[in-house]
Amino acid sequence: MKKSVFLCTFLGFSLILTAYTQTSDPQLLRQHVYTLASDSMRGRSAGSQEGLLSAIYIAQYFKEIGLISYEQDSYFQYFLINQNIKCQNVIGIIEGKDSLLKQEYIIIGAHYDHIGYRIKENAIEVYNGADDNASGIAALIELARLLKANEHQLKRSVMLVAFDAEERGLLGSKFLVSQLPLQHIKLMVSMDMVGYYKKSNKLFIKGVATLKDGKTNIQDIAFTAPLNLRMQNFEKTLFAATDTRYFAMENIPAFHITTGMLSPYHKPQDDADEIDYEGLSIITDFMHSFTLRMSQNESLSYSHRRNAIHPKDKVVAFGLLSAFGMSHLRYTQGAFAKGRSGWAYKGGLLLQIRINSYLSIRPECSYTYENFYQPSTSSYTSHIEKLHLQSLYFPLSLLLRTTFDESIYAYVGLGGYYSYVFSAKIRNQKLSLVQDIYPHRYGLQYSLGLHIAPVNIESIFRFDLYPLFHHDKSIKNNAFFLQLAYVF
Ligand SMILES: [Zn+2]
Incomplete structure (x- = not known):
């Protein structure tokens, strides 16, 4: 009962989208992070009621924005973990406008699940996961809005994915990879932990060498706002593994976008009031320019160089x-x-x-x-x-x-x-x-x-x-x- 009251309250939450369509809205970004990382969301663990509420929140925005749903009548892609726990990725699509290139897809993803809560001394302690990864989801929703508003500029198609069960071992992205016609996927990007730009003063793009001419393509992006980009050829540490992994293992160029591991990582203190919304807004705008540029690029092809943390080599x-x-x-x-x-x-x-x-x-x-x-x-x-x-x-x-x-x-x-x-x-x-x-x-x-x-x-x-x-x-x-x- 309490849950459904809550659901109604937040679905009644302002779904009004601002008229600005060239730049992201820090207020909307703030709203997304505060909603998803609120205590009532109980840390959004995969398969939980609150995980489902988060997915509904995201899907409502995808619908409002006008994304094409993944299934005929649903933005949800369901999958099971541990045989019986139902989880769902939220997937929306914007079709490219080039008659040939629209067959090719760029996937932009962020995971929305986090690690839940625990009971400590009879009190609930919520792992809010504001930076990890409500920040990435906020950017994803705003990015969807900007891309949809400027879709006439898209040549390739874009698939926007809010992944579930990342914290359980990248299970949402693993499932999506198992379902896709992979020859159509030209690039995958995961935004994971993008809320600490002010503190890090860097936006990392890790894995640029997995895309042929990746570095030059990114340098060519027309983006004038001050943003300190740090490109790294490959993803290097296992601890930072994100949803790029199973795409990279299929030889799909894959980038991880992040401001680094600066938040209280997997601690209850990863809260919405610590997020840098101005920075998050700049990053979202950059991702908008980035996605447009990548969708227009003559060719997007694999460099045959692999991220070090995504080896196909056996253990x-x-x-x-x-x-x-x-x-x-x-x-x-x-x-x-x-x-x-x-x-x-x-x-x-x-x-x-x-x-x-x-x-x-x-x-x-x-x-x-x-x-x-x-x-x-x-x-x-x-x-x-x-x-x-x-x-x-x-x-x-x-x-x-x-x-x-x-x-x-x-x-x-x-x-x-x-x-x-x-x-x-x-x-x-x-x-x-x-x-x-x-x-x-x-x-x-x-x-x-x-x-x-x-x-x-x-x-x-x-x-x-x-x-x-x-x-x-x-x-x-x-x-x-x-x-x-x-x-x-
Ligand atoms: Zn994460």
């Missing part, structure tokens, strides 16, 4: 490796004193487990063969002989990589290893493990590498720690390898 990659190098063995006393360098060969398997866009962990297992020239002073022989060692080698490294491109990147690795010598021979004479050759080794290794998909080229330096921890300090075995790995 776990498997690799085959092979390496050649130099190894140096020295026993400070006994039969192999004055040991020398020899060549070494290594072959084996590796796993590359991605932690985030810039860190991976890499366990490896390989067979190593080393041979060392022994000096004639060795008590085993009277002339130069070779010592053959075979061992199993188990390094574990943490890899830190560059993130500006997914297919070519440089990395450094740091880790440790354990190795077990299972055979040692001079000529055909087997040596006693433990007595002559101590079989257990461990140490540190670091590496420098270059990944040119699908191959890793890497130099590896291995330092024996054995002498540090054993009082007899009788062995030292360092090595250098040049390694090639094929990563699946």
